[in-house]
Amino acid sequence: MNAPSRPSLTSLSADALSARVVELGGKPFHARVARREVYERGVLDYSAMTGLPSALRDALTAELPILSSAVTTSRIARDRTTKLLVEFPATAPDARPSSVEVVHIPPHDPDSPKGATLCVSSQCGCPVGCPFCASGLEGLERNLEAHEIVEQFLHGRAIGPLSRSVVMGIGEPLLNFDAVQAALAVVHDDLGLGARKITLSTVGFPERVRRAARSSPRFQLAISLHTPDDEQRDELVPAMKGVPIAEVLAAGDDWFEVTGREVTYEYVLLGGVNDSAQHAGRLARRLASRRATVNLIPYNPTQGLGFARPDAKAAEAFRTLLDEAGVVATLRWSRGLEGSAACGQLRAGGV
Ligand code: SAH
Numbered sequence: 001m002n003a004p005s006r007p008s009l010t011s012l013s014a015d016a017l018s019a020r021v022v023e024l025g026g027k028p029f030h031a032r033v034a035r036r037e038v039y040e041r042g043v044l045d046y047s048a049m050t051g052l053p054s055a056l057r058d059a060l061t062a063e064l065p066i067l068s069s070a071v072t073t074s075r076i077a078r079d080r081t082t083k084l085l086v087e088f089p090a091t092a093p094d095a096r097p098s099s100v101e102v103v104h105i106p107p108h109d110p111d112s113p114k115g116a117t118l119c120v121s122s123q124c125g126c127p128v129g130c131p132f133c134a135s136g137l138e139g140l141e142r143n144l145e146a147h148e149i150v151e152q153f154l155h156g157r158a159i160g161p162l163s164r165s166v167v168m169g170i171g172e173p174l175l176n177f178d179a180v181q182a183a184l185a186v187v188h189d190d191l192g193l194g195a196r197k198i199t200l201s202t203v204g205f206p207e208r209v210r211r212a213a214r215s216s217p218r219f220q221l222a223i224s225l226h227t228p229d230d231e232q233r234d235e236l237v238p239a240m241k242g243v244p245i246a247e248v249l250a251a252g253d254d255w256f257e258v259t260g261r262e263v264t265y266e267y268v269l270l271g272g273v274n275d276s277a278q279h280a281g282r283l284a285r286r287l288a289s290r291r292a293t294v295n296l297i298p299y300n301p302t303q304g305l306g307f308a309r310p311d312a313k314a315a316e317a318f319r320t321l322l323d324e325a326g327v328v329a330t331l332r333w334s335r336g337l338e339g340s341a342a343c344g345q346l347r348a349g350g351v
């Protein structure tokens, strides 16, 4: 179990914050003011909270940090994508601090009135071990706590306004679901990002998908499939070994029935591995009768992993084959490649 680290405003429930504020000489409503300043207005410094008495601002500054984490590195790529390295304090006396990467992706058009998409992480490292993904190379370090996930949103919003978010950074969100769900409740209720604006990506543990569907989920679901073949999926998604694809798809169907929201299936295109016309045909047969879309993601290279990115023509041919078989498919060339900020290039601890 994690040892409790020093509390922060974000780590306290509304009631606990209220009690702490009273201890520090304030009134319960001051706690509500402080929460609103942080979550709704993005104020991350007590001294700017003019609705609080100045003695309370000083006491809070001395006694209760707003955030538990800090941005230790921030890199902006030419396409204006920003990659942040966010460091969390160690959770045990002999542990190292943990960090994850958070990616802020503004709209292509710099004049667009829309805000950015923020890619957040759910775990430090990942236990699933997909061989094409940099995030899982060193296994799982630890789960993130709910407030540590919320803080990624606060750091991201400090760069610029957010319109959407994807839980597609480091980690497998359904293996840390309680924390993810609690964090998204705050993001939804207090930061004001709607359920349809958040997409959670998972390898699709069937029972966990079914449970998530019944938990008033505040997100859209994407399931990483990567192949229509059971044997190949055992290799590409090792933690799902022995779970037939049919069961994953049945859980996706159940999600659609329960929530009324379509599932997106993600498919990393690995040159010469899962991008043949035969793969496209078998994938189409699996999905043709379903209301779902496929998101094709050409592999983003990480040195030493031994996979290749298909060229643009091969990727487009794969998409066309799905299309012709009646399966809606989009091809997504990741942004942020130059700064190693694309899917599958994120590492706990940074590059
Ligand atoms: N663990 C979850 C969410 C994080 S990974 C999941 O696997 O779904 C988010 C997405 O990035 C997944 O679809 C994953 O397959 C994809 N991805 C991982 N490594 C990649 C790489 N090297 N190139 C392109 N996409 C990758």
Ligand code: SF4
Pocket (backbone or CB within 6 Å): 126, 127, 128, 129, 130, 133, 134, 135, 136, 169, 170, 171, 172, 203, 344
């Ligand atoms: Fe984990 Fe997702 Fe990477 Fe697989 S692709 S190792 S599940 S983060």
